[in-house]
Amino acid sequence: MVGGGRDAFIGAVHRIAARIDDQYELVAGAFSADPEKALASAADLGVARAYTSFADMAAREARRKDGIDAVAIVTPNHMHAPVAMQFLRRGIHVICDKPLTATLPEAKRLAKAAEASGVVFALTHNYTGYPMVRQAKAMVAAGELGEIRVVHVEYLQDWLTEAVTNKQAEWRTDPARSGVGGSTGDIGTHAFNLANFVTGLSLEALAADLSAFVPGRRVDDNGHVLMRFRGGAKGTLMCSQVAPGNENGLRLRVYGSKGGLEWAQEDPNYLWFTPFGQPKRLITRGGAGSGPEAGRVSRVPPGHPEGYLEGFATIYTEAARAIRAAKSGTPLPEGTTFPGLREGLEGVAFVDACARSSARNGAWVGLNL
Known part of the structure; x- marks a missing residue:
């Protein structure tokens, strides 16, 4: 995860959602642009591979045999593109909060780079x-x-x-x-x-x-x-x-x-x-x-409330299916759909x-x- 450290509302939402269907394990993070806060946030979450720079995280995780499969980007809008680019270049799948970027030229450059990289790119429009x-x-x-x-x-x-x-x-x-x-x-x-x-x-x-x-x-x-x-x-x-x-x-x-x-x-x-x-x-x-x-x-059975967190979880789980299919070279499971670069x-x-x-x-x- 990049972003989502102490006092960040949406980071916790993404972490909960990723765990709901038991599809992910959070193993690394650059949780804040403030180095002290980044390390403290990792300690709060029990994440051992703590980074103070998302660029350093992308480079080092890509070199590890047990490096991350995907990165969740939960920063303010203006940081979506620069963070995503670092991971795309290294073939790491991306799950990004919306909107895609802060500006349209950025969005076009990012979409082009993501398509060229061939990675799975999911955008968390959770209501879908x-x-x-x-x-x-x-x-x-x-x-x-x-x-x-x-x-x-x-x-x-x-x-x-x-x-x-x-x-x-x-x-x-x-x-x-x-x-x-x-x-x-x-x-x-x-x-x-x-x-x-x-x-x-x-x-x-x-x-x-x-x-x-x-x-x-x-x-x-x-x-x-x-x-x-x-x-x-x-x-x-x-x-x-x-x-x-x-x-x-x-x-x-x-x-x-x-x-x-x-x-x-x-x-x-x-x-x-x-x-x-x-x-x-x-x-x-x-x-x-x-x-x-x-x-x-x-x-859950009918009559039990199901909503916001589960909506995010659905996007995370659909993305997990797509990532597994990409890694194995197999077709997507029937019915799998999630917002991506086009959206x-x-x-x-x-x-x-x-x-x-x-x-x-x-x-x-x-x-x-």
């Missing part, structure tokens, strides 16, 4: 690992909604409603570390990825209106986006971190010619399906109507397009892929 999100994707693919016409996705939080000075807010509101996007890069990319994953649609153009409501804030804390998809479907995306009363309000609604679906992250084990002209139906994780796509990523590049291009559109008073723009 939720069982009922897999269920929704399968239903759309099977044509149960008919032709997709309308997509509404939103991700609402309130934690940046006022100026905040804690560690998480500090780097997320600093364009040098977060990139050009604030709420668009932090949570808008999750919403965008979720809509694409479930519907299978590809974005053609968008028109965005971004705002920084808190005085002095240098990145957006609220975004409204209109979307046009290839094939004719239309969509809206709203992301806000200044919406009092909302904690992690990620919600997706998809409507087609035959019916509609609704899913909310804060109630993740339930999926609402309404065939046109019929009563609304509730599909529960593991319950009647829930299919094999949801079942293969479920871990990462699209996410950074989405943020870039939102910024360009908003700067032009909401003009329609395409993704610079």
